[in-house]
Amino acid sequence: MANLLKIKNLHAIVENKEILKGINLEVNEGEIHAIMGPNGSGKSTLASVLTGNPKYEVTRGSILFKEKELLDMEPADRAREGIFLSFQYPIEIPGVSMVNFMRAALNEQRKYRGEEQISASNFLKLMRDKRELLGIDSQLVSRSVNEGFSGGEKKRNEIFQMAMLDPALAILDETDSGLDIDALRIVAAGVNALHSPEKAAIVITHYQRLLDYIEPDVVHVLYDGRIIKTGGPDLALELEEKGYDWLVNP
């Protein structure tokens, strides 16, 4: 299995406070990694840093994605290289329709790969197929991006976008929060359907619940800006049972 992502000694600060204190993580093609950990441990910061959110500043370390240094890339280029973040709090953008947004995003990615713009009919077909996969109402995609969407609709819309853009590495930042059990099943089924041997996913979650549906190969525990424990799927079950205390205060 080829390596997809290699994070080495990553340190990052936000508002002068160090949040990531030396993260090391390798993700290979075909793998699903779960990152768990208590509130404030740096899980969302890691997702933000991987995608290039300008609010976070990387002070040390490197992130190689397909052997290219991500830290030298603009956020849009990272996305076009194949990184996708399912936002914990998706942003509402009044005045930008879902259709225009997806067409623009898809065509930017195609342009980056030197491909032609997608034809109108192929685009509409793709939209319809992916909508059906996620059980998204056609009304929803004719509206402005996330505007007036319920919490569950927003999360589902994130996975819909992921399906449209077909990334090599998907990062799901607490995609399960705010989802009822039916929505969770649909979202997880979508994620599983999109998974393939040349792709990888990082699933950030508080709860074992999501991992019942999306089975991880590797589970990491992030605490105080470092990965303090790595294990197999059983680790998630153990955490569910015992909490984090036994790891934090051994």
Next chain:
Amino acid sequence: MIEQQYIDLFNDYRSEIDANSVAGLNRHREAAFEAFNKSGFPTSKLEDYKHTDVSRVFDGDLGLNLRNIPVPVDPYEAFKCDVPNLNTNVYFLINDRFYTNGRRQGPLPEGVFAGSLQEFSETHPGAFNSCYAKIADYSGNGNGVVAYNTMFAQDGFVIYVPENVILEKPLQLINILRGGVDLNVNRRILIVAEKNAQVKLLVCDHTVDDVQFVVTQVVEVVADRGAQVDFYELEENSEKVKKLNNVYSEQKENSNVTVSGITLHNGFTRNNYRFRLLGEHAEAHIGGLAICDKEQHVDNFAFLDHSVPNCLSNELFKYSLQDSATGVFCGRILVEKDAQKTLAYQNNKNLCVSEEARMFSKPQLEIYADDVKCSHGLTTGQLDEDAMFYLQARGIPKEEARMLLMVAFTQDVVDLIRIDTLRDRLVQLINKRFRGELIRCGNCNVCK
């Protein structure tokens, strides 16, 4: 005194002004002249003109085409203009004159008049006399521009729709500025919708020549009981144009007047909107959008007067300012003592995307009735950083993300427009405007 040269001009050329106009318009010159003598042009000493000194606009050597010397242009040739699928009649004002080359327009329903103000005053004296210079008040401080316009106006455009007639298709009026020397243009537009009549008028402004223009425009809108009037203005003037626009509207019961002023490109613009809701259950919707960069200046002043109960007014003004552009908004809502159950909403949202851009905004609510719903909102800020990142995180480069958000910002003003094809066209024009692809005047951008 800046006014003196215009006072002299008026006195010296009075007979020629009259000779090249008609009795209906000439009748008002004396009173307008007296009013202008008293008020002069508004200066920035007046609170309502604090950021827009009108008197300075006239401080220059401007010509007036009082003798109606023909301007050499055939707009039917120069402007292949029809909004796609709008499929409508197109009329022209060249500077301040109605233009016709005898070409026949498509048929209009019986009784409808669309054409020259001069002609209308003679063929429809009753309607003309009850409206012209009656809706647009030129007395009093701050109305100097309307007085000035009434002194010098010699022609203009009229759309008159008699009782119960519905004009399904919108009409388009194209204002063309042409001249070999710096010019002052004084233009009138009259929109009369009788009981239950309906009309939609789109007015597009274009500059052809690269000289200074000072344009005063007075628009009078009369909406009788149950009438519906849509009046959309699209300004695409050169940076050398200073436009002083005054839109006056009077509405009877159950009427609906929807006005949108879209400034796509300009030099210096002041739009005064004065709306009077005189009959119950009347609705007024006013939208304004200004896209400005470089040194451009747009000042919208809206005065909504609710004097009777159960009326609704809704205002939405948005400004997108770059470089050293200046935006000014003043929204005054007056709810008089008897105007119970009034609904009056006002919203002003502004985007200042450069450090030098300036926005001055002032909501003013004056409410004397006690059972009303009135609200106003005002925000001025930059592009939403979270939205910027969200778009980029999907692979849309920064500059493109910025474009998307700037265009998105204008969307709700565009949505107020009730002509589908115009809305679609406008979105494209706004896109081009932000990309700096627009404004090669010499052709109508609405139609290219």
